[in-house]
Amino acid sequence: AQKVTQAQTEISVVEKEDVTLDCVYETRDTTYYLFWYKQPPSGELVFLIRRNSFDEQNEISGRYSWNFQKSTSSFNFTITASQVVDSAVYFCALSEVGNDYKLSFGAGTTVTVRA
């Protein structure tokens, strides 16, 4: 069985602060995929990143960066210099290779960025 834990329910920051969202996962498989999705107040789900368990390189995309550490089963997400538009619910998710059309989601972290 697989499980994704996002221990932070809500985070509130002031604009331009950095914010890091934690994601810890459990899976019996040695190969899997990890994802982050953003859900803005409008409600749609926006894909942010997919990471293969083979690839432990950190990734940066603009103000977003991801830190994948297999040793601690974590896939943390950092928003640098946050902006009001970053206010959203962020979900971490996992799928197992071979069943990778099925996602297991964490409970989500609500990020509020105040001007």
Next chain:
Amino acid sequence: NAGVTQTPKFQVLKTGQSMTLQCAQDMNHEYMSWYRQDPGMGLRLIHYSVGAGITDQGEVPNGYNVSRSTTEDFPLRLLSAAPSQTSVYFCASSYSTSGRGHEQYFGPGTRLTVT
């Protein structure tokens, strides 16, 4: 391409009523899924399909039926609605990318309230 479309966007049902949530995709994706989103629980997989004529249960299938007669459509049926089915429902479709897992595309969601 319209991507993944869902109808209706909003629906209010009385306990015991039945209804069908529609989902369609025009990307010729083999895989389609239904998730429900509840506060504090993230998204949970209800049913999924790996191709026309093939469906299977996800994590929370009770109270829901699905069928997949065409590649494009994957309706979700509530036979006798219950207040516990009040939720936001997301349909997703995906295809397999060689060595990179599934690219999931989510619909805009249907907000269902059962009174």
